[in-house]
Amino acid sequence: MIASFFRIPLWQRTFGGLIAGVLAGVALGPAAETWLQPIGDVYLNLIRMVVTPLVLFAIASSVARLGEGTGAVRLAMRTLVWFAITSLLAVLVGVAFGHLFNPGAGLSGLPLGEVRAREIPTPLEVLIGVVPRNPFQALAEGKVLQVLLFAAFIGAAVAALGDRAQSVRRVIDEGAAVVFRITRWVIQLTPFGVFGLIGSVVGGYGWEALLPLGKFIVAIYAACLFHILVVYPVLLKAHGLGVIPFFRGAFAAQQTAFATSSSLGTLPITLRQTVERLGVPQAYAAFAVPLGANVKMDGCGAIYPAIAAIFIAQYFQIELSLTQYVLIGLTAVLGSLGTAGVPGTSIVMLTLTLSTAGLPLEGIGYLVAIDRIIDMIRTATNVTGQMVVPVLVAREEGVLNRDIYDGRVAWLPGDPETEQPELVKATGI
Numbered sequence: 541m542i543a544s545f546f547r548i549p550l551w552q553r554t555f556g557g558l559i560a561g562v563l564a565g566v567a568l569g570p571a572a573e574t575w576l577q578p579i580g581d582v583y584l585n586l587i588r589m590v591v592t593p594l595v596l597f598a599i600a601s602s603v604a605r606l607g608e609g610t611g612a613v614r615l616a617m618r619t620l621v622w623f624a625i626t627s628l629l630a631v632l633v634g635v636a637f638g639h640l641f642n643p644g645a646g647l648s649g650l651p652l653g654e655v656r657a658r659e660i661p662t663p664l665e666v667l668i669g670v671v672p673r674n675p676f677q678a679l680a681e682g683k684v685l686q687v688l689l690f691a692a693f694i695g696a697a698v699a700a701l702g703d704r705a706q707s708v709r710r711v712i713d714e715g716a717a718v719v720f721r722i723t724r725w726v727i728q729l730t731p732f733g734v735f736g737l738i739g740s741v742v743g744g745y746g747w748e749a750l751l752p753l754g755k756f757i758v759a760i761y762a763a764c765l766f767h768i769l770v771v772y773p774v775l776l777k778a779h780g781l782g783v784i785p786f787f788r789g790a791f792a793a794q795q796t797a798f799a800t801s802s803s804l805g806t807l808p809i810t811l812r813q814t815v816e817r818l819g820v821p822q823a824y825a826a827f828a829v830p831l832g833a834n835v836k837m838d839g840c841g842a843i844y845p846a847i848a849a850i851f852i853a854q855y856f857q858i859e860l861s862l863t864q865y866v867l868i869g870l871t872a873v874l875g876s877l878g879t880a881g882v883p884g885t886s887i888v889m890l891t892l893t894l895s896t897a898g899l900p901l902e903g904i905g906y907l908v909a910i911d912r913i914i915d916m917i918r919t920a921t922n923v924t925g926q927m928v929v930p931v932l933v934a935r936e937e938g939v940l941n942r943d944i945y946d947g948r949v950a951w952l953p954g955d956p957e958t959e960q961p962e963l964v965k966a967t968g969i
Contacts, residue, residue, distance in 0.1 A: 554795045557731030558738050561799075565742025572743025576736045580799075583733025586726045587805045592682050594723055594808060595830045596691045597716035602826035603695025604709060615933060619828050622929045623836050627873045629771050630838035630921075634846025634872075635865065637763035643756035643847065644854030688830060716826075723808040730792075730809060734799040741912060753907075756851050760914045763843045764921040768794075772928045779935045785946050789817030790927050797923035801915040803833045806923050814927050819941030820934045828933065832926035839921030842872045844914070845893035848907060852899050864897045871897070 565572045672678040672686035679687055698705045698712065773783040793813045797806040811829045815822045849868050853860050871893045890907070894900070934940040943949045 549792075553731040554734055554792055554799075557733075557735040558795060558799060561735040561738035562742050564735070565739040565744075568739070568743050570743060573740045576739035576743065579736025580733055580740060581736075583729055583736065584800060584802070584805055586729065587733075587800070587802075587808065588682065590719060590723050590726055591804050591807055592679055592687055593715075593719045594811075595687050596679065597712060597719050598811070598826035599688055599691035599830055600695040600698070600712050601716045602823050603692050604698040604712065605695075605823040615824060615937065616827070618933045618936065619831070619929060622932055623832065624873060626771075626775070626925050626929060627836070627838055627842045628869065630767055630842035630925075631846050631869045631872045633763050633767050633771060634843035635850070635868075637759050637766065637843075638847040638850030641755050641759035641762070641847075642850075642854060643753070643759045644851035688834065723812070727809050727812065730796055734796065737799045741916075756847070756907075757914055759847050759851075760844060761917050763847060764839050764917045767838060767843060767921055768924050772924060775928065775932060779932055781931065781935060782946060786818065786928070786931065788947065789813055789945070790924060792817075793923050793927065794920045798916045798920045801912065801919045803837070803919055803922045803926065806919070807833045810923055810926055814930055817944070818927060818931050819944035820930045821939050821941070824934060824939065825930055828930040829926055832929060833923075836926045836929065837922050838925040839918030840915070841922075843921065844918050845872050845890050848890050849893055849897055849899055851907075852894065856900055858899065860897075864899075867897045868893055 561576070564576060568575060670686060670689055672683065672690055675686070675690040678690065694712070698709050701708075773786075776783055776786055790813060793806055793810045796809050797803065800806055803810075807830060810833065811825060814820045814825045814829055820828075846868055850860070852858075931940065931945070
């Protein structure tokens with residue numbers, strides 16, 4: 541019975557958990573938070589447990605392997621350039637849909653709530669904060685950007701030392717194998733985690749909290765879906781890649797992102813799908829995907845601040861100038877570097893955008909009330925972009941495995957035990 545369950549493709553099991561969670565949330569109502577939220581919390585804790593060691597070993601191993609070739613710097617630069625390009629496109633989508641829906645027009649008397657002062661780091665402070673004073677403290681506190689940088693130094697040093705660091709390389713590679721095995725086990729619990737998380741959200745929110753901001757919620761969902769279903773496919777087609785194979789490979793990670801509202805929480809499954817379903821080499825994916833989970837935020841860091849800024853400007857009847865639009869765009873693109881891939885940090889990004897554009901912060905208090913609802917689609921957008929960019933770069937570099945990407949061959953679906961599964965003919969994926 542259990543073996544039969546694991547033979548079902550992961551995306552189908554996850555989708556089943558999502559549907560069951562919705563039904564349970566509707567049936568239980570507010571009690572869903574009491575009964576279902578703990579299930580989701582246990583799953584999130586397990587994911588968080590593996591994220592930091594996964595980043596440490598995966599990045600160190602990846603940089604060590606990339607450092608053996610001459611294209612490591614080129615791969616990194618291409619990745620960052622595509623991060624910036626797709627973020628800029630996301631900002632333009634956000635601005636367009638903000639004016640298409642005009643979510644703040646005609647609203648008045650909303651309970652804006654108290655706005656607490658927030659310390660917004662300067663770009664220099666963000667840059668300094670990426671460098672860990674104590675890497676072991678960074679590991680203990682789960683500061684993933686600092687861990688990522690420390691791991692990159694380890695990998696670069698191992699590559700530079702060559703044969704003299706073979707024993708360290710073996711420890712890193714074996715450590716990565718152990719963490720990947722644990723990650724595979726945790727990933728198999730995704731359907732149950734999705735069930736608990738989505739059920740508690742459905743049961744915990746009442747319509748009275750959503751109706752006044754209905755246009756704003758619809759605008760966010762429409763813009764994010766447009767970016768996922770139109771912008772990304774155009775980029776894939778421009779690179780000669782099929783759209784359906786990409787979404788077939790990415791769907792399990794998108795579902796998990798939607799339910800968890802956490803790019804870092806989805807990182808293990810995002811990395812797995814990028815390698816095993818989309819054909820990106822693991823040496824490169826292990827570098828690009830964790831980096832993207834921290835700085836690649838098309839939904840939270842680009843689309844959402846753009847639409848929210850327009851909403852607040854319309855609510856307070858402020859006419860946005862061209863300069864303010866430029867500031868919103870620049871802040872959204874560059875500010876993603878300071879946005880961590882965990883739930884709720886989009887509020888900091890929004891505060892930064894509004895402050896830079898000179899818009900009142902009072903509107904944030906009310907938007908917080910529905911943040912969990914819109915954070916689901918924002919995170920799904922983030923994670924989709926975190927998979928699209930490595931695929932595009934791998935295609936440009938000629939290292940994308942088209943047999944895996946196009947579904948001609950695939951890893952055994954749902955196998956929780958196999959560390960390096962043999963490729964088999966793709967059937968029923």
